Amino acid sequence: MPSPQLQLLIEALKPSPTQEEVTVDGLRQGYEAMAQRDPTPPDVNVQPADADGVSAEWITAPGAGDQATVLWLHGGGYTIGSLTTHRTMISRISRASGARALAVDYRLGPEQPFPAAFEDAMTAYRWLIADGVDPKRLVVGGDSAGGGLAIAALVALRDASDLLPAAVVCVSPWTDLELTGESIRTNADAEYLVPPERLRLFCRSYLAGADARDPRASPYLADLTQLPPTLIQVGTAETLLDDSKRIAAKAEGDGVNVTLEVWDEMIHHWTIFAGMLPEGQQAIDRIGEFVREQIAPARANRP
Numbered sequence: 001m002p003s004p005q006l007q008l009l010i011e012a013l014k015p016s017p018t019q020e021e022v023t024v025d026g027l028r029q030g031y032e033a034m035a036q037r038d039p040t041p042p043d044v045n046v047q048p049a050d051a052d053g054v055s056a057e058w059i060t061a062p063g064a065g066d067q068a069t070v071l072w073l074h075g076g077g078y079t080i081g082s083l084t085t086h087r088t089m090i091s092r093i094s095r096a097s098g099a100r101a102l103a104v105d106y107r108l109g110p111e112q113p114f115p116a117a118f119e120d121a122m123t124a125y126r127w128l129i130a131d132g133v134d135p136k137r138l139v140v141g142g143d144s145a146g147g148g149l150a151i152a153a154l155v156a157l158r159d160a161s162d163l164l165p166a167a168v169v170c171v172s173p174w175t176d177l178e179l180t181g182e183s184i185r186t187n188a189d190a191e192y193l194v195p196p197e198r199l200r201l202f203c204r205s206y207l208a209g210a211d212a213r214d215p216r217a218s219p220y221l222a223d224l225t226q227l228p229p230t231l232i233q234v235g236t237a238e239t240l241l242d243d244s245k246r247i248a249a250k251a252e253g254d255g256v257n258v259t260l261e262v263w264d265e266m267i268h269h270w271t272i273f274a275g276m277l278p279e280g281q282q283a284i285d286r287i288g289e290f291v292r293e294q295i296a297p298a299r300a301n302r303p
Contacts, residue, residue, distance in 0.1 A: 075144025096288025147173025235266025
């Protein structure tokens, strides 16, 4: 049964009757303000990084070392979100996994539309490998748009014959910018973070007229063969529920070792609310467990 905190959170997320029209600037300001209510613990080390021209930062919780690395791509519909909005959540992932994390501040639309975010994700990954990170001890992850971006980037890296990471983690991934998933309609009344009209705003802002069926934007249309083991977490209350279900089915059909976890009544990327929502921390603990499982064989075989 969902925790009592979930209903309190849902009530807090409901828009007020007098709320003004939603804009990109307004959403950005609201996201940044929300992050201020859940500050990063003082024992977490945060250091800026330049990933070959892409802004990033290292986030390392106590006990996490450089023997395991998580590259994380934040959510926000390719339009909002930043290092600030996701720093605390990523610090929780670092703590749970025992891995240091590189958070990537990829370019956003509408100022820098598609494929800017995709290019930055590729650049950051290649920078890590060039800097000496062993791909067998690397996990790539992302939430919402960042989850879709993680898969799209790895497909392109595979096609370019780059070495792939040990595993992939996706929380509520947005994998279909055509917005054809049935849950966008059926869960519209339960979704306050990414209702249909907000998804359409994000699409316009990011794609800027580009084809939504481009696999770099909608990776559920891509060939997913040879991708590494993948963990996908999604909530039943999400408009993007079908994005997770369909790409999990596609990955399985393409021979990928994929684990789909469907969390009862959870809202979109509920892990970002782990400071108040027990299920958020539980999902992060599961991510940490998955990362440790995938990295452990590489550690055992370390020369």
